Amino acid sequence: MYYFTWINDLWKHLFGGSYKQENTGDASIINLPNDIMSDILSKLLAKSVLACRQVHPQWLYLSSTPYFADLHLMRVTPILLGQERTPFAGKGLSDYKLLLYSFNFCNRKYCYYIYSLSTTFKRKLRSFPYFPLVYFSPYEVGVVASGALFWIVRCITNSGDWSFRRML
Amino acid sequence: MASSSSSSLSRVVVKSSDNNLFVVNKKVASQSQLLKQCIDNMEEKGTNDVILIPLSNVTSNILTLVLEYCEKHADFADDDNNNQELKQWDHEFLKKFDYATLNSLTMAADYMVTKSLLNLCCQFIADSIKDLTVQQIRQIFDIKNDFTPQEEADIKNENAWAFR
Structure with a gap:
């Protein structure tokens, strides 16, 4: 790199006094x-x-x-579970949580669960605001979430495409 | 290396916020879109003078680092992007810095529109954050807890399931 510190001295000499102090600015990550x-x-x-x-x-x-x-x-790299009923099918995904929905025949409502791969713990989500899945049988749609906090990654639209939907 | 025939500039002078001057090879400067834009504009006007580009947001020690990065990447500009050696160098380059420097470098990369450096920094910071607990993140990055106890309890509650 070609930089000459003497130029700085020259600069100070020519414009001495007028240049301002270094603006230190807070370099905390919060200020990004x-x-x-x-x-x-x-x-x-x-x-x-x-x-x-x-x-x-x-x-x-x-x-x-x-x-x-x-x-x-x-x-996110979506992982399709396809016909898999069990969310534990994906091996080596310990960082991920999977989300699966099922149809409750008693009250005829869809339920959504988030599964942790490391434990058998599951947590029911509040009712799902989008309802694009009525045409599918409960387990046909292997719903995959990476992240799983906010979003469902999946659903087939009418045209057969993949689309992504947000949970929250 | 041969630059485009119409160009008359081979060097530019870059001024840091604390008024240090850096003479930069044009090829190196082109790694920063901000500098490249300045050079291109000046060339369109057909000026033959050496141009001075003041960077009011970048201190000289950070600018030195950015230019070091640009210089290395300018050397490799004609090579394959996936050059292993360059990646290795990138990693070693960032590993040396404390987080305050890294943050300043990130901001400078953003300001100077050096996308690859910005990406590199972001990925590096993300890699340092991952696998840390809340307390560790606060400690390492020196972040004050700005939540009220009530808010903090709420968020913890909301997230509790994920940490089981």
């Missing part, structure tokens, strides 16, 4: 611009995103926007 921080958060797996949500209000806000959900989704 929002779009950069969103980018960083979106590179994390769901569990880390959750941890980050507890770190600082700003991060909680950033990771709650629809923009962030889209960003995170874009980085």
Whole structure:
């Protein structure tokens, strides 16, 4: 690199006194611009995103926007479970949570569950706002979530395409 | 290396916020879209003078790092992008810094529109965040807890299932 410190001296000599002090600016990670921080958060797996949500209000806000959900989704590699009934089919996915829905024949409602791969723990979600799946039998749609906090990754549209839908 | 025939500039002078001057090879400067834009504009005007580009947001020690990165990547610009050696170098390059420097570098990369460096920094920070607990993140990045106890309890509650 070609830089000459003497030029600086010359500069000071010519314009001495008028230059201002170095703007130190706070180099804390909190002061990173929002779009950069969103980018960083979106590179994390769901569990880390959750941890980050507890770190600082700003991060909680950033990771709650629809923009962030889209960003995170874009980085996700969807895993199709196809006909698999069990969410534990995907091996080596310990960082992921899977989301599966089932049809409850008693009250004729669809239920959604999030499964943790590491345990048998599951948690029922609140009723799902989108309802594109009526034509499918409960287990036909292996719903996959990476992240699983905000989003369902999946569903076949009428044209047979993949689409992504947000949970929250 | 041969630059385009119409160009008359081979060097530019970049000024940091603390008024240090850096003479930069044009090929190196082109790694930053901001500098490249400036150069292109000046060339369109057909000026033959050496141009001075002031960067009011970047201090000289950070600028030195950005230029070091640009220089390395300019060397490899004609090669395959997936060059292993370059990736290795990138990693070693970032590993040296503390987080304050890394944050400043990230902001500088954003300001100077050096996309690959920005991506690199973001990925590096993300890699350092992952697998850490909330407390560890706060400690390492020196973040104050700005939540009220009530808010914190709420979020913890909301997220509890994920940590089982």
